[in-house]
Amino acid sequence: MTNVSNFKRLPSRHDASVTVFVEGQAVQVQAHDSAAAAILAAGLGHSRTTPITGSGRAPYCMMGVCFECLVEIDGQANTQGCMTLVREGMQIKRQQQARLLTDSQHD
Amino acid sequence: MTKSSVPDTQGDSQYDLIIIGAGPAGMAAASTAAREGLTVALMDEQCSVGGQIYRAIQHTALQYQQILGADYYAGQTLLAAFEQQLNAEQSQITYLPNSMVWSVEDDLVVSFSSGEISHRLRAKKVLLATGAMERPVAFPGWTLPGVMTCGAAQILLKQSALAPAAPLVLAGSGPLLLLIAAQLNRAGVAITAVLDTTPKGRYLKAAKYLWGALKNPILLKKGLGLLQELKKSGIRYERQVSDLKAIACEQGIQLEQVQFSVSGKVQQIDCNSLLVHQGVVPNVQLSRALGLAHQWQALQQCWSPVRDTWGQSSHADIFIAGDGGGIAGAVAAECQGQLAALKIAEQLERINPQVLVQQTRPIQRILAKQLSIRPFLDQLYQPAEAFLKPLGDTIVCRCEEISADQIRKIAAQGVAGPNQAKAFCRAGMGPCQGRMCGLTVANLIADEQNRTVEAVGYYQIRSPIKPLTLSELADLAD
Ligand SMILES: Cc1cc2nc3c(=O)[nH]c(=O)nc-3n(C[C@H](O)[C@H](O)[C@H](O)COP(=O)(O)OP(=O)(O)OC[C@H]3O[C@@H](n4cnc5c(N)ncnc54)[C@H](O)[C@@H]3O)c2cc1C
Ligand code: FES
Numbered sequence: 001m002t003n004v005s006n007f008k009r010l011p012s013r014h015d016a017s018v019t020v021f022v023e024g025q026a027v028q029v030q031a032h033d034s035a036a037a038a039i040l041a042a043g044l045g046h047s048r049t050t051p052i053t054g055s056g057r058a059p060y061c062m063m064g065v066c067f068e069c070l071v072e073i074d075g076q077a078n079t080q081g082c083m084t085l086v087r088e089g090m091q092i093k094r095q096q097q098a099r100l101l102t103d104s105q106h107d
Numbered sequence: 108m109t110k111s112s113v114p115d116t117q118g119d120s121q122y123d124l125i126i127i128g129a130g131p132a133g134m135a136a137a138s139t140a141a142r143e144g145l146t147v148a149l150m151d152e153q154c155s156v157g158g159q160i161y162r163a164i165q166h167t168a169l170q171y172q173q174i175l176g177a178d179y180y181a182g183q184t185l186l187a188a189f190e191q192q193l194n195a196e197q198s199q200i201t202y203l204p205n206s207m208v209w210s211v212e213d214d215l216v217v218s219f220s221s222g223e224i225s226h227r228l229r230a231k232k233v234l235l236a237t238g239a240m241e242r243p244v245a246f247p248g249w250t251l252p253g254v255m256t257c258g259a260a261q262i263l264l265k266q267s268a269l270a271p272a273a274p275l276v277l278a279g280s281g282p283l284l285l286l287i288a289a290q291l292n293r294a295g296v297a298i299t300a301v302l303d304t305t306p307k308g309r310y311l312k313a314a315k316y317l318w319g320a321l322k323n324p325i326l327l328k329k330g331l332g333l334l335q336e337l338k339k340s341g342i343r344y345e346r347q348v349s350d351l352k353a354i355a356c357e358q359g360i361q362l363e364q365v366q367f368s369v370s371g372k373v374q375q376i377d378c379n380s381l382l383v384h385q386g387v388v389p390n391v392q393l394s395r396a397l398g399l400a401h402q403w404q405a406l407q408q409c410w411s412p413v414r415d416t417w418g419q420s421s422h423a424d425i426f427i428a429g430d431g432g433g434i435a436g437a438v439a440a441e442c443q444g445q446l447a448a449l450k451i452a453e454q455l456e457r458i459n460p461q462v463l464v465q466q467t468r469p470i471q472r473i474l475a476k477q478l479s480i481r482p483f484l485d486q487l488y489q490p491a492e493a494f495l496k497p498l499g500d501t502i503v504c505r506c507e508e509i510s511a512d513q514i515r516k517i518a519a520q521g522v523a524g525p526n527q528a529k530a531f532c533r534a535g536m537g538p539c540q541g542r543m544c545g546l547t548v549a550n551l552i553a554d555e556q557n558r559t560v561e562a563v564g565y566y567q568i569r570s571p572i573k574p575l576t577l578s579e580l581a582d583l584a585d
Contacts, residue, residue, distance in 0.1 A: 005253055005272045005361060005379045010294050011170040012268035030267060032154075032166050037267045045361055046252045052508045056360050058252035060505075062259035063159065064152060064573075065240045065390065067506065067538040078538070078574065082262075083207075085154055100538055100574050 006043025020090040035092050036062060036069040036081035047071050047081065048095040071095050122148045122201070123455055124448070125217050125230035127208045127393065130158015131182070131437045132429025133236035134189045135444035141192040141199035143452040148228055149200060150219055152207035156189065157182055158238055158429075159258070160437040168268035174294045175265065178329075178437075185441065210570035211235075211397055215424055220575065225582035232424050232451045235394060235412075236444060239387040239430035241283075242409070243543040244494040245503045245511065248353025249383065253362025257287040257384035270296040271380035276365050278302035278351055279384035281488040285333040287384070292340050300343040300376055302367055304385075306491045307347050313487035320483035323476050345369050349493060353381055385490040389431050392542060395568035397425065403561035406485040407434060408495065409546065410565055416471075418447035426451065434485075439477035442470050496554045497547065504544040506537020514548055518555035525549050525566045538574050541566040 009016070016028040020035070022042040029038045036059040039047045046056025048070050059069040062082045069081035072093040078100055081092070124140050126133045129151035137149045157164040161182030172180055193200045203221065210218040216229045241256045248254065257277060263269040270291065276299050277288050288301050320327050337344060348367045354375070356363040366375045388409035391401065400413040400421035411433040418426040426447040429440035446467055453463045497503060497511040509532050522528045525535065525548050534548055535541030541548075545566050553560045 007263060007269040007271055010174075010264075010268040010270050010296075012168045013170050014166070014168055014268075030168065032163060032168060033267045033269075037263055037269055040263065041267075041269060043272070050506075050508060055250065055508070056252055057250060057505075058255070060255050060259060061241065062255070062262040063240065065539065065542045066243070070538065076576070078576075083152060 005045060007037075007040040009041065018086050018088050020086050020088075020092060022092050023094060024091075029086050031086070033086050034062075034082050035071065035073055035079070035084045035086055035090065038086055038090075038092060039069075039071070039081060044094070046094070049097050051097045051099045054097050070098075072098075122146045122228065122230040124148075124232045124234060124451055125150070125215075125228060126234045126236055127151075127211070127217070128158065128236035128238055128429070128431070129153070129156040129202070129204075130236060130238050130429060130440060131160065131185060132238070132431075132440035132444035133158070133234070134185050135441040136234055136236060136428055136448040137200050137202075137444075138188045138192045139445045139448035140452060141195075143449070143457050145199060145448075145452060145455065145457060147200045148203060148230065150203045150206040150208055150217070152205065154204050156186065156202075156204075158440075159262075161185065162262055163266040168266055169264060169294070170268070171294075174290055176290070176293075179265070207573060208393065209573050209575065211393055211425070212570075213397070213422070218570075220579050223576060223578055225575070225579045231455060232426065234418070234426045234428055234444075234447055234451070235420075235431055236427075236429045236440075237390050237393055237431040238440075239434055240390045240542065242385045242388045242490065243546065244383070244385045244490060245497040245501050245544075245547050246351050246353070246383075246494060247497075247499075247501050248355065248362070250502050250505055251353050251355050251362045252360065253379055254353045254381045254383065257284055257382045258387075260380075260382050261287045261290065264290060264294065270294060271382065273297050273380070274299045274376070274378045275380045275382070276300050276302065276376055276378045277382045277384070278304060278348065278365065278367070279382075280305040280490065281384055281386040282330055282333070282484065283387065284384040285330070285337065287382070288342070289333050289336050292337065292342065298342045299378060300345060301337060302345050302348040302351065302365070304348045304351060304491055304494070305346070305488060306349075309487050309489070313483050316483035316486055319479040319481075322479040326477075326480050349491065351383075385494055386488055387430065387434055388546070389433060390542075391431070391565075392540070392568055392572045394420070394427065394431070395565065396570045396572050397422065399425065401565070403559075404433065404485075405561075406482060406489065408489055408560075409434075416446075417450035418443055419450070435477055435481055439474055442474040442477070445470050446474070495547070495550045497551075503547045503551070504534035504537065504541075506539050506543070507533040507535075509534040509544070511547075511551060514551045515555050518552040521556075522552060524552065524564045526564075528552060529566060535566050540568065540572065540574075
């Protein structure tokens with residue numbers, strides 16, 4: 001995991017007391033962090049690859065509108081990382097070129 | 108705060124009012140409606156109240172209050188009033204966090220997902236208080252990891268006390284760009300440069316609205332104060348920046364540089380983080396899915412649902428308050444939430460028309476002041492043409508990876524509008540359902556066909572407004 005691009009924690013009122021696993025690597029995060037925040041704190045770089053060209057993407061809006069933060073959380077693909085709070089032991093994995101199961105509902 | 112549990116949805120629960128969105132508009136509406144004796148359900152897909160401006164107000168991560176400033180912590184007053192109503196002995200409010208509303212139907216049935224389970228509730232009136240989103244603007248390289256919006260960085264500050272990796276550059280236009288640059292700077296985060304893309308001549312164009320702006324000198328002064336604060340900090344500040352481009356490292360997987368022009372001179376800055384911003388636009392996903400009437404806002408360059416001064420939409424029982432109905436900021440959102448709640452209370456015969464007039468007069472005065480400065484700001488910070496109408500292979504639809512040229516080509520072939528373009532090339536068909544490309548696709552079609560964006564129109568949005576999991580879909584079939 002490259003760490004050139006990781007977000008840095010500023011003086012905080014909360015402790016980093018929750019352990020999550022980003023691509024298998026343990027990361028200490030705060031209870032109010034989202035899974036997308038954990039990804040950025042870990043310096044994961046891209047957190048998903050697109051279904052079409054396989055290009056890398058990372059969280060963009062952090063407020064649930066862009067869907068760039070789609071990751072696999074505890075085995076559940078297509079989860080919006082920015083809208084999911086961390087839990088102790090959470091497994092967060094990159095989503096590789098996955099299409100939505102329910103994609104056809106908007107055709 | 109005590110959270111209300113998800114109510115039993117076997118027999119459809121009845122509320123007087125369902126409010127969607129717990130930002131300033133939704134919180135103020137809930138407190139006001141409950142005070143007048145209405146039963147209220149307040150839903151928000153976030154885990155706590157506050158919306159965008161007051162995000163994480165109950166558990167702000169940052170240790171030092173001067174970073175986010177007084178306007179942020181003002182949310183604590185709103186929160187206290189809301190908590191008082193919520194925790195009252197016979198509370199009228201059912202607060203449902205982590206509840207993503209994916210459909211509102213004509214008959215006022217609201218469907219939402221919470222904990223991967225779908226629920227349905229019905230009310231006599233529905234208030235949409237779903238707020239705004241940052242205007243999605245396509246420019247070369249905006250899909251690269253390392254590029255995100257200024258608002259995204261601000262969310263990480265408020266909720267997690269996280270700061271972007273250095274070297275850091277901010278680029279764009281608008282009051283929020285300046286605010287977020289100032290907040291990061293106060294937090295001690297090194298900013299290599301702020302690239303202001305506000306085009307030349309905008310101050311002159313905006314000058315005709317200065318009279319209105321002067322009615323709210325405090326807000327005007329705040330904006331100037333932010334500019335001064337940034338200037339004093341010694342941060343490199345480039346004006347009239349154009350040709351913004353995010354450039355990838357050799358492997359193409361990560362941002363490495365930002366390129367831009369000032370007075371025709373091309374420059375580069377090495378950076379690991381680029382935060383972009385071009386103002387905010389109403390989040391119209393729900394109001395569109397409902398088929399409510401919308402109007403084109405020429406100054407703001409966006410669509411907003413039609414509403415009267417109370418917030419009543421084209422559907423008599425559906426109201427809209429806050430930035431979801433047109434951008435006016437947090438104080439206006441709070442006022443609009445109160446006004447809508449009071450009007451609804453009157454319509455449901457909980458207060459009489461005289462009381463309504465009495466109670467709303469002072470609120471309308473505050474609101475008018477907030478609205479008076481908008482035309483000035485909207486004209487001054489209207490995005491540069493290049494951001495509205497991108498060129499070449501710049502990705503427009505991030506989900507389906509459709510470029511500006513692809514849309515332009517379809518447009519030149521005579522596509523009727525965004526919906527047909529969607530059918531032809533899949534733009535707008537990915538998980539974000541057109542939130543990120545809708546305005547740009549319409550602009551490109553308008554540009555190629557010499558039509559107005561207003562005439563070109565917008566995507567037809569259908570429920571569910573967010574992709575559901577199989578288990579959530581299964582609940583529906585039950
Ligand atoms: C990222 C961002 C940051 C901002 N920061 C500032 C700032 O620092 N200062 C400032 O003055 N202005 C800021 N603004 C402008 C902001 O629009 C207003 O200040 C204010 O927050 C508007 O209040 P509101 O109640 O209308 O909407 P919001 O505060 O946006 O609240 C809307 C709420 O609705 C919820 N919601 C939306 N759709 C659904 C759904 N389908 N189901 C369930 N819940 C839903 C959202 O989760 C959100 O909590 C920001 C805007 C954005 C987009
Ligand atoms: S980062 Fe945009 S939806 Fe999560």
